[in-house]
Amino acid sequence: MLTDGWTKSEAEAILAGDNRTEMAQTLIAVTMSPPDLDWAQEICIRFARHEDDYLRGNAILGFGHIARVLGALDRKRVSPIVTAALSDPSPFVRSHAESACEDLAHFLGWPTRQAS
DSSP states (O other), rough: OOOOOOOHHHHHHHTTTHHHHHHHHHHHHHHHSOOOOOHHHHHHHHHHHHHSSHHHHHHEEEEEHHHHSSOOHHHHHHHHHHHHHTTSOHHHHHHHHHOOOHHHHHOOOOOOOOOO
16 A cells, blocks of 8 residues: 555556555555656556456546646547546446546536547
8 A cells, every 4th residue: 555655666566466455546646646747647548448447447537636636638648538438338437437527627628528
C-alpha cells in the first residue's frame, strides 16, 4: 500500500502485482496526487484496458481526477477511451465514465459525450 511520500517506483511495483485492492487504491492515489501529467495519464491509459472491471473503472475515474488536479490531459488520446467506457459492459466502469465525463467537461471544457 502506498504511504505519504510515495514514489513512482513504489506505485509501479504495486500496479505490477496481483493484489487487486492495493492496485485499485494505487490508481486513485496516483491520480489524486500525480507527480507528473504524462506518467499518471499513461497509467490510466494502460489500466483503462485492463480485464478487471474494478481496475478499469478506477483508471477511467482517474482521468477526471487528473483533470481536476492538473487541469490538463491529452484530449486526442483520453476522450475516446472515456467515451468508449460509457458503453462498457460493467456498470461500475460506466458509472465511473459518467463521473469522468462530468469532470472533463467542468475542468477542461470538453463536451459531454453520450454512450452510443
